[in-house]
Amino acid sequence: MNVTLKVWRQNNSQSKGSFSIYNVSDVSEEMSFFEMLDMLNESLVRKSEEPIAFDHDCREGICGTCGVFINGRAHGPISGITTCQLHMRRFNDGDTIIIEPWRAKAFPVIKDLIVDRTSLDRVMMSGGYVSVNTGGTPDANAIPVSKVNADEAMDAASCIGCGACVATCKNSSAMLFVSAKVSQYALLPQGMIEKKIRAQNMVDTMDKEGFGNCSNTYACEAECPKEISVSHIARMNREFFKASIS
Amino acid sequence: MKLDAKIPEGLLAEKWTNHKFKVNLVNPSNKRKYKILIVGTGLAGASAAAALAELGYNVEAFSYHESPRRAHSIAAQGGINAAKNYPGDGDSIFRLFYDTIKGGDYRSREANVYRLAEVSNNIIDQCVAQGIPFAREYGGLLSNRSFGGAQVSRTFYARGQTGQQLLLGAYSALVRQMNTGKVNFHARTELQDIVVIDGQAKGIITRNLITGKLESHAGDAVVMATGGYGNVFFLSTNAMASNGSAAWRAHKKGALFANPCFTQIHPTCIPVASGSQSKLTLMSESLRNDGRIWVPKKKGDDRAPGNIPEDERDYYLERLYPSFGNLVPRDVASRRAKEMCDMGHGVGATKLAVYLDFEDVIGRNGKNWVADKYGNLFDMYEEITGENPYKTPMRIYPAVHYTMGGLWVDYNLMSSIPGLYVMGEANFSDHGANRLGASALMQGLADGYFVIPYTIADYLSGNAGGFSDTTTSEFIETEKGIQDHIQRMLSIKGSQTVDEIHKKLGLVMWENVGMARNREGLKKAIIEIPKLRKEFWEDVNIPGSSDSMNTELEKAGRLADFLEMGELMARDALEREESCGGHFREEYQTEENEAKRDDKNFTFVSAWEYKGAENEPVVHKEDLVFENVKLTTRSYK
Numbered sequence: 001m002n003v004t005l006k007v008w009r010q011n012n013s014q015s016k017g018s019f020s021i022y023n024v025s026d027v028s029e030e031m032s033f034f035e036m037l038d039m040l041n042e043s044l045v046r047k048s049e050e051p052i053a054f055d056h057d058c059r060e061g062i063c064g065t066c067g068v069f070i071n072g073r074a075h076g077p078i079s080g081i082t083t084c085q086l087h088m089r090r091f092n093d094g095d096t097i098i099i100e101p102w103r104a105k106a107f108p109v110i111k112d113l114i115v116d117r118t119s120l121d122r123v124m125m126s127g128g129y130v131s132v133n134t135g136g137t138p139d140a141n142a143i144p145v146s147k148v149n150a151d152e153a154m155d156a157a158s159c160i161g162c163g164a165c166v167a168t169c170k171n172s173s174a175m176l177f178v179s180a181k182v183s184q185y186a187l188l189p190q191g192m193i194e195k196k197i198r199a200q201n202m203v204d205t206m207d208k209e210g211f212g213n214c215s216n217t218y219a220c221e222a223e224c225p226k227e228i229s230v231s232h233i234a235r236m237n238r239e240f241f242k243a244s245i246s
Numbered sequence: 247m248k249l250d251a252k253i254p255e256g257l258l259a260e261k262w263t264n265h266k267f268k269v270n271l272v273n274p275s276n277k278r279k280y281k282i283l284i285v286g287t288g289l290a291g292a293s294a295a296a297a298l299a300e301l302g303y304n305v306e307a308f309s310y311h312e313s314p315r316r317a318h319s320i321a322a323q324g325g326i327n328a329a330k331n332y333p334g335d336g337d338s339i340f341r342l343f344y345d346t347i348k349g350g351d352y353r354s355r356e357a358n359v360y361r362l363a364e365v366s367n368n369i370i371d372q373c374v375a376q377g378i379p380f381a382r383e384y385g386g387l388l389s390n391r392s393f394g395g396a397q398v399s400r401t402f403y404a405r406g407q408t409g410q411q412l413l414l415g416a417y418s419a420l421v422r423q424m425n426t427g428k429v430n431f432h433a434r435t436e437l438q439d440i441v442v443i444d445g446q447a448k449g450i451i452t453r454n455l456i457t458g459k460l461e462s463h464a465g466d467a468v469v470m471a472t473g474g475y476g477n478v479f480f481l482s483t484n485a486m487a488s489n490g491s492a493a494w495r496a497h498k499k500g501a502l503f504a505n506p507c508f509t510q511i512h513p514t515c516i517p518v519a520s521g522s523q524s525k526l527t528l529m530s531e532s533l534r535n536d537g538r539i540w541v542p543k544k545k546g547d548d549r550a551p552g553n554i555p556e557d558e559r560d561y562y563l564e565r566l567y568p569s570f571g572n573l574v575p576r577d578v579a580s581r582r583a584k585e586m587c588d589m590g591h592g593v594g595a596t597k598l599a600v601y602l603d604f605e606d607v608i609g610r611n612g613k614n615w616v617a618d619k620y621g622n623l624f625d626m627y628e629e630i631t632g633e634n635p636y637k638t639p640m641r642i643y644p645a646v647h648y649t650m651g652g653l654w655v656d657y658n659l660m661s662s663i664p665g666l667y668v669m670g671e672a673n674f675s676d677h678g679a680n681r682l683g684a685s686a687l688m689q690g691l692a693d694g695y696f697v698i699p700y701t702i703a704d705y706l707s708g709n710a711g712g713f714s715d716t717t718t719s720e721f722i723e724t725e726k727g728i729q730d731h732i733q734r735m736l737s738i739k740g741s742q743t744v745d746e747i748h749k750k751l752g753l754v755m756w757e758n759v760g761m762a763r764n765r766e767g768l769k770k771a772i773i774e775i776p777k778l779r780k781e782f783w784e785d786v787n788i789p790g791s792s793d794s795m796n797t798e799l800e801k802a803g804r805l806a807d808f809l810e811m812g813e814l815m816a817r818d819a820l821e822r823e824e825s826c827g828g829h830f831r832e833e834y835q836t837e838e839n840e841a842k843r844d845d846k847n848f849t850f851v852s853a854w855e856y857k858g859a860e861n862e863p864v865v866h867k868e869d870l871v872f873e874n875v876k877l878t879t880r881s882y883k
Contacts, residue, residue: 038522042745
């Protein structure tokens, strides 16, 4: 099949970006979306043009490195997957595909489709952990956890930190990301001890980093490649509220 | 050169305890005078950075990723082994040690492997305390499953995302230390070379991948946790950026490279679908617990799998290995799959695949049970292939997955360059000629949390600490060398892309240094690889400049090293005239086509010394001494 791409090109964080148009032919449906971009990049390099810079690494949907807007949707038209898991069989011959970077104040563009998401690390630094040092911990089975809680904590912990929730939110809120971590630990006895201070610190840092507030549109849940539930936001709000009155 | 592995005296079970007592310590208030440079922040690097910072050392950590959470440790699916014996099925530290030594086909050190088994239990305790949501039973205790090469259930897991959860655990410990300022993390910063002063590793040169700027960093020790070199094959289950450059550049600075030919080909990967394929995707080994591997008995059988009756299917692993069945170690399962396809029993469009069938377990336990255990893997498979594995068997084929070889280290994880430590997949120490499933996560965390924090003090205590001078001639010359290397690559302006040449290298490696090797093929590779190297240095085309983000330049630098490393792998494979683990030499096999080891002549580690671009490398041998296990022919029948 043949497709037309409209791709955001931007030299660096200071420069102004714009869309460039590329026609890509001989795309096979077994190709992944990124393999289609690889093919285009190979042809650009052969013409001594700079290839389109995009973030990617594991190409199996787990590292969270990739993520672009495809035709206005984070990670493309299919729910529950990352961009790297998207295959060209989901497109048709003659399609025009618009590809843009995540757009959020807290995610400045580095180059083309690559953005800087280190703001998420800084949020994690402010509380995304259980304060235990290495060694001297009790036997693993000395801390029983109900299977229901462990499973729900695992649902939350499956967040890959790609930032799709932020990019898709009209307020550029990181509430789904932050709440997934707060919720994971709040559900487990190990994390419960620090749950109030954690919620407070992480929310404070989130605000400071320029992420917006949550206005309950649930766009984040709809676009999350790991389908993390907005119910974690409710749990975080409870923890945050409890922290602020105690 | 005499290789001293520094294995402690005493009984096997007491070596590590005794060693921890005998090593020199750095007093708590002196630790802050030392700076440790850690390159790579996957499982091993992140856990080491956190543990060392908690102790009070100053840590500078470096990653080419934007965040430590992106490291490829995250992709490990199935689990992590430990000798807890929670299921009460006869496991013990000695059994985990024994299975690992045997699984590695007796080509690893007893003392290192025993220590690994010993600290495995601490890892699980640590991870649970960090809030890692491992799978649990209804009573609230931890759940276990079994993996290849073992007859006990000792694998702890978090659905099919165990690597992700363990890495995020190590990452959480790391960000906590970043927050205290004890760890300074350098994102999107790639190592270019190490700096050796008076024979000791004292610094590194890095490149900022956003600005292109070269930077010098000085420290009292350098710790590398930079992963494996499986991407020398171009197609592998490694992430796109995974590379061997850090290890290779240290090798060129004097660090010996051990057992480079020991590569692991994982049996259960999604087969190659097209020529434009950029990487291969693993389907966790845990699937072999419940899936059954088979091929049609009739050669070239084109019927859909559902139309092939039971008595016309060959469940060849169950037939050949009745006691381990589908759970034979990876090297055995891979080789048998290749053999079936070579004999004409392969399935799918390319005929380079075998079936992994879940029909029986779905019938026995229901679809929901299977979905609960493997749901994410089944979804991943369907998205890639367009086929539903609940309804039709998966097609799988072996793919390059892990490299057991790596930089030579002693018992303290120190390389042959004093002050340079190597951990995780980047070193060679624990897996011998074949790694068992769920042991990579174990080793990464053992090295980072529980080994390096003790052993590095022994070295540091002999140094004053506080080394910070990056203006010495060694730093300036090393940086100049890198600058020249980069400019030379950029100035070629040839006609081929980096990937085109990388694909050619991958093909030479896969055909000659892959799953089955022979003298003729290896000799051919040693001739072909230098030709490709020449092609690269005369004809590669890298657009753009070095003073900004340039992804083609990053790839080119890594390929330039792979083009040298591949040759050493072939040389090592040629010289090891035996079959062991993942290293299968067609000339050395039993009548039943099993690997035939030569313990009399090859019970050693090959440690290669770099002798300059114009000279052949020299091999040094570290004899492996077995006092606690008897070397037997591995049998999984």
